[in-house]
Amino acid sequence: MYDIIIKGGRIVDGSGEKPFIGDIAVVKNRIVKIAGEINESAKKVIDARGKTVTPGLIDGHTHSELNVMYNRQQPHAVYQGITTIVTGQCGLGFAPTTPEGLKRSLRMNGGIFADQGKYLPAWSSFAEYLELLGGAAVNVASNVSHNAIREYALGFADQKLTGDRLETAKEELEKAMLSGAVGLSVGLSYYPGGFSDTEEIVELCKVVKKYDGIFCVHQRLNDGQIPRTSLEEVVKIVEETGVRLNMLHYRTGGLEDYRSVFEPFAELEKQGAEIHYEFYPYLVGAGLLLALLPGWAQEGGYDKIMERLSSASLRDKLLADMRERHKYFFAEGQTARVALTKDKYADSIGKTLREISEEHQETFQETVIRLLLENELEAGFVGVENQTEELKEKLYDDQYRLFTDDRYTVGSDTIPEGVLCHPRTFGAFSRTVRMMRERGVPVEYIIRKLSALPAEIYHIRDRGMLKEGNYADICIMDYERLRDQADFENPRRRAEGIETVLVNGLPVLENGEMTGILSGECVKRGQV
Numbered sequence: 012m013y014d015i016i017i018k019g020g021r022i023v024d025g026s027g028e029k030p031f032i033g034d035i036a037v038v039k040n041r042i043v044k045i046a047g048e049i050n051e052s053a054k055k056v057i058d059a060r061g062k063t064v065t066p067g068l069i070d071g072h073t074h075s076e077l078n079v080m081y082n083r084q085q086p087h088a089v090y091q092g093i094t095t096i097v098t099g100q101c102g103l104g105f106a107p108t109t110p111e112g113l114k115r116s117l118r119m120n121g122g123i124f125a126d127q128g129k130y131l132p133a134w135s136s137f138a139e140y141l142e143l144l145g146g147a148a149v150n151v152a153s154n155v156s157h158n159a160i161r162e163y164a165l166g167f168a169d170q171k172l173t174g175d176r177l178e179t180a181k182e183e184l185e186k187a188m189l190s191g192a193v194g195l196s197v198g199l200s201y202y203p204g205g206f207s208d209t210e211e212i213v214e215l216c217k218v219v220k221k222y223d224g225i226f227c228v229h230q231r232l233n234d235g236q237i238p239r240t241s242l243e244e245v246v247k248i249v250e251e252t253g254v255r256l257n258m259l260h261y262r263t264g265g266l267e268d269y270r271s272v273f274e275p276f277a278e279l280e281k282q283g284a285e286i287h288y289e290f291y292p293y294l295v296g297a298g299l300l301l302a303l304l305p306g307w308a309q310e311g312g313y314d315k316i317m318e319r320l321s322s323a324s325l326r327d328k329l330l331a332d333m334r335e336r337h338k339y340f341f342a343e344g345q346t347a348r349v350a351l352t353k354d355k356y357a358d359s360i361g362k363t364l365r366e367i368s369e370e371h372q373e374t375f376q377e378t379v380i381r382l383l384l385e386n387e388l389e390a391g392f393v394g395v396e397n398q399t400e401e402l403k404e405k406l407y408d409d410q411y412r413l414f415t416d417d418r419y420t421v422g423s424d425t426i427p428e429g430v431l432c433h434p435r436t437f438g439a440f441s442r443t444v445r446m447m448r449e450r451g452v453p454v455e456y457i458i459r460k461l462s463a464l465p466a467e468i469y470h471i472r473d474r475g476m477l478k479e480g481n482y483a484d485i486c487i488m489d490y491e492r493l494r495d496q497a498d499f500e501n502p503r504r505r506a507e508g509i510e511t512v513l514v515n516g517l518p519v520l521e522n523g524e525m526t527g528i529l530s531g532e533c534v535k536r537g538q539v
């Protein structure tokens with residue numbers, strides 16, 4: 012007797028092969044049989060006739076590092092058919108740590124992670140942290156993050172990581188890899204990671220390579236325009252260590268040919284390097300306001316930053332350097348909306364930085380400084396998609412071309428916090444399916460890109476494909492109806508079209524409603 016049989020659905024198994032009509036039987040947390048027809052009995056039969064049955068989708072890029080511990084249902088993901096998330100991207104993360112270190116890091120990252128008073132369980136090592144990620148509605152895997160490792164070894168100092176401190180960092184990284192981290196992420200436009208030099212990252216990547224983990228890169232001063240100099244650094248690191256590479260939120264930014272994104276890595280690929288790329292299907296990003304400050308202003312962490320922001324004697328230099336840094340974040344004519352502030356009812360939420368600076372008769376940079384001070388650094392923004400129609404069309408066309416390149420996948424870059432979060436949190440995956448379906452990309456190709464491929468990249472074992480013996484992470488959807496509903500005005504609208512989602516053999520979503528079951532596990536890097 013089986014626990015569950017899913018009957019008569021159109022099975023898209025994640026391998027990229029053509030769909031077929033069939034039944035799937037589940038016992039406990041595993042898929043035990045897939046066949047044209049299964050006639051034995053089961054405790055529960057799900058009628059999937061007329062529906063599409065796929066593997067649970069895998070989102071390789073989220074910032075649910077903390078959110079998943081108190082928002083265990085993760086509805087933004089489940090309503091898109093996502094059953095496994097990877098967190099600890101862009102160099103952001105909080106393990107290993109100490110009680111004081113965690114407090115310091117939270118204060119520095121309030122613009123993304125928000126609400127510093129929220130209850131969190133205690134951890135110090137990466138291994139302890141990883142265990143705490145189990146027990147949500149989705150499975151969670153995690154990178155170890157460069158910022159956490161560096162903060163642990165050196166605090167927020169603008170110094171080279173050398174000698175004993177470098178050894179400490181490498182030891183902690185090694186322990187994290189041994190306890191199941193999928194890889195290492197860097198976010199070199201954030202601090203303290205941004206204080207590093209290339210040598211430091213080469214040293215760390217040697218450890219990642221030893222365990223065949225993935226090296227995930229958010230470039231130095233990433234402005235979406237793909238600055239070539241920061242890519243030379245990445246090429247050098249891969250060349251010297253042979254580490255597997257995944258370029259995060261990496262796509263075209265303007266009128267260049269889409270193929271140019273691959274050029275910096277062409278030589279490496281010829282030499283056999285394993286390189287992957289990802290993007291999310293929108294034209295602007297999101298982040299913390301603090302990132303608009305130059306590195307010297309962030310040295311030392313929270314107290315020193317607040318002092319510098321209030322200092323009259325540093326004001327001119329700060330404003331000048333912010334103007335310089337600004338152009339790396341926003342293209343000409345672009346602005347951003349305030350998405351997250353310490354005061355959830357602040358009237359700045361939803362206004363653009365330009366509107367606020369006009370209201371207060373101050374420059375853009377002065378607005379940023381004031382908002383950071385008023386909110387004790389806890390302020391975040393979401394970009395405004397105000398490109399010309401012609402450019403929008405070009406950029407979405409590029410996204411289609413990148414998606415249909417075998418090296419590319421999609422990562423949502425979910426940031427669940429913020430009154431006005433980026434719509435990618437509730438919509439990136441369902442939007443990808445909708446956009447690519449509308450352009451005629453076959454269902455089996457789309458699903459593979461969002462399930463089996465990320466499982467391969469992150470070495471997530473026994474998930475990402477409907478296969479006998481694999482975990483029963485299964486999604487039943489009305490494929491033609493699957494679409495995103497979140498937009499920049501209403502970013503928390505859930506996606507439509509996902510009907511039932513099994514995670515480890517239990518339904519976390521059934522007939523379009525969350526069940527409250529929390530059957531997700533923490534996922535450790537598999538040996539492949």
Ligand SMILES: [Zn+2]
Nearest residue numbers: 101229259260
């Ligand atoms: Zn990033």
